[in-house]
Amino acid sequence: xxxxxxxxxxxxxxxxxxxxxxxxxxxxxxxxxxxxxxxxxxxxxxxxxxxxxxxxxxxxxxxxxxxxxxxxxxxxxxxxxxxxxxxxxxxxxxxxxxxxxxxxxxxxxxxxxxxxxxxxxxxxxxxxxxxxxxxxxxxxxxxxxxxxxxxxxxxxxxxxxxxxxxxxxxxxxxxxxxxxxxxxxxxxxxxxxxxxxxxxxxxxxxxxxxxxxxxxxxxxxxxxxxxxxxxxxxxxxxxxxxxxxxxxxxxxxxxxxxxxxxxxxxxxxxxxxxxxxxxxxxxxxxxxxxxxxxxxxxxxxxxxxxxxxxxxxxxxxxxxxxxxxxxxxxxxxxxxxxxxxxxxxxxxxxxxxxxxxxxxxxxxxxxxxxxxxxxxxxxxxxxxxxxxxxxxxxxxxxxxxxxxxxxxxx
Ligand SMILES: *[C@@H]1O[C@H](CO)[C@@H](O)[C@H](O)[C@H]1NC(C)=O
Numbered sequence: 001x002x003x004x005x006x007x008x009x010x011x012x013x014x015x016x017x018x019x020x021x022x023x024x025x026x027x028x029x030x031x032x033x034x035x036x037x038x039x040x041x042x043x044x045x046x047x048x049x050x051x052x053x054x055x056x057x058x059x060x061x062x063x064x065x066x067x068x069x070x071x072x073x074x075x076x077x078x079x080x081x082x083x084x085x086x087x088x089x090x091x092x093x094x095x096x097x098x099x100x101x102x103x104x105x106x107x108x109x110x111x112x113x114x115x116x117x118x119x120x121x122x123x124x125x126x127x128x129x130x131x132x133x134x135x136x137x138x139x140x141x142x143x144x145x146x147x148x149x150x151x152x153x154x155x156x157x158x159x160x161x162x163x164x165x166x167x168x169x170x171x172x173x174x175x176x177x178x179x180x181x182x183x184x185x186x187x188x189x190x191x192x193x194x195x196x197x198x199x200x201x202x203x204x205x206x207x208x209x210x211x212x213x214x215x216x217x218x219x220x221x222x223x224x225x226x227x228x229x230x231x232x233x234x235x236x237x238x239x240x241x242x243x244x245x246x247x248x249x250x251x252x253x254x255x256x257x258x259x260x261x262x263x264x265x266x267x268x269x270x271x272x273x274x275x276x277x278x279x280x281x282x283x284x285x286x287x288x289x290x291x292x293x294x295x296x297x298x299x300x301x302x303x304x305x306x307x308x309x310x311x312x313x314x315x316x317x318x319x320x321x322x323x324x325x326x327x328x329x330x331x332x333x334x335x336x337x338x339x340x341x342x343x344x345x346x347x348x349x350x351x352x353x354x355x356x357x358x359x360x361x362x363x364x365x366x367x368x369x370x371x372x373x374x375x376x377x378x379x380x381x382x383x384x385x386x387x388x389x390x391x392x393x394x395x396x397x398x399x400x401x402x403x404x405x406x407x408x409x410x
Contacts, residue, residue, distance in 0.1 A: 015170070018186050019032050020185065021186060031048075033046050039095060042120075053154070053239045059107055061133075063117075063132050067091075068087070068138075100115065101116075113135070128169050170192040171192060176193065176197075176342040206348060212237060216235060218288065219285075220285065231253050249329070251326065266316060267303070276296065291352055301320065304318055338354055339354040
């Protein structure tokens with residue numbers, strides 16, 4: 001009760017960076033879009049936030065300068081204007097410090113040129129200095145639109161929150177992902193977490209190795225059958241979070257066991273059917289040091305209706321399993337299990353809210369519990385002894401009173 005009261009009474013001033021997720025949309029370039037403010041006066045910028053292990057294009061984070069409009073009108077018309085991007089102007093921002101010239105890597109035969117600029121970035125009510133390549137031209141045009149590049153959230157690379165820490169703007173670099181409480185199609189990246197955020201009362205699951213957000217699991221069950229001995233790969237990765245694809249990344253060994261020849265099932269003859277019931281696919285349980293992750297068939301399948309040329313509606317059950325070197329189902333936990341995942345570089349751990357816990361107790365807590373249990377038992381015993389003595393006394397008294405009464409009546 002007291003704890004609940006403290007949670008409610010504390011003022012919450014955590015930062016939230018909202019990310020748009022357009023599932024089902026083929027253009028994934030619009031997915032994972034975040035909006036930030038840059039410069040003085042602030043200009044709204046859209047950037048792609050990538051939760052990934054490696055990026056196919058390594059242009060990183062850049063910002064397109066408004067001078068692109070006159071330097072390359074064609075690029076502006078085709079790649080900027082249709083997306084409704086407001087352009088930053090390094091020469092009109094009062095806080096911009098324009099540095100040395102810059103040339104990007106060559107990606108798909110194209111590259112950018114510009115300057116390295118340092119300016120004020122604003123996220124929510126937090127401001128910090130941010131350095132970025134500012135693009136003024138593309139001597140060799142890039143084949144497709146990159147928005148303002150992508151900012152990568154991974155374990156080794158510094159992200160916005162790490163810069164804020166360096167500049168003493170926030171207290172810690174932990175961040176968590178959760179389904180947005182206000183809008184369903186959005187995911188919140190919550191940062192500057194308060195000490196009393198409920199996620200801190202969840203167990204710390206240590207990371208495995210030191211380059212990625214990987215954790216180890218000890219057991220794996222398929223429909224409550226222990227299949228741990230049949231599988232060698234014991235790593236779950238949490239770097240990749242792709243909300244638009246909803247992919248169940250699994251190592252080849254598991255894919256071969258359950259999904260070898262299954263990709264799509266034609267369910268044209270099945271009325272109101274659900275993929276998972278028809279196919280009796282397994283529910284997987286992964287047991288890590290602190291958590292039990294349950295992945296149900298409804299998470300990794302989806303029923304798609306398609307109309308064929310004759311106008312008949314046909315249903316297809318799509319299994320979204322894909323081979324990868326590790327397991328990864330991070331997006332399912334957030335999207336379907338309503339879980340929160342906290343990434344902590346400082347403590348090299350992951351914490352989860354809304355996920356089942358393993359039933360072991362920490363040694364410290366069990367010692368405390370045992371010793372306090374002992375004292376409770378001891379006290380109870382004493383009380384009992386005392387009670388028994390009292391009762392005996394009372395009983396004796398009662399008997400003597402009764403016998404007195406008896407004597408008197410006699
Ligand atoms: C993290 O992101 C950076 C920037 O894209 C990249 O250079 C680095 O290889 C990534 N690290 C890992 C472990 O994926």
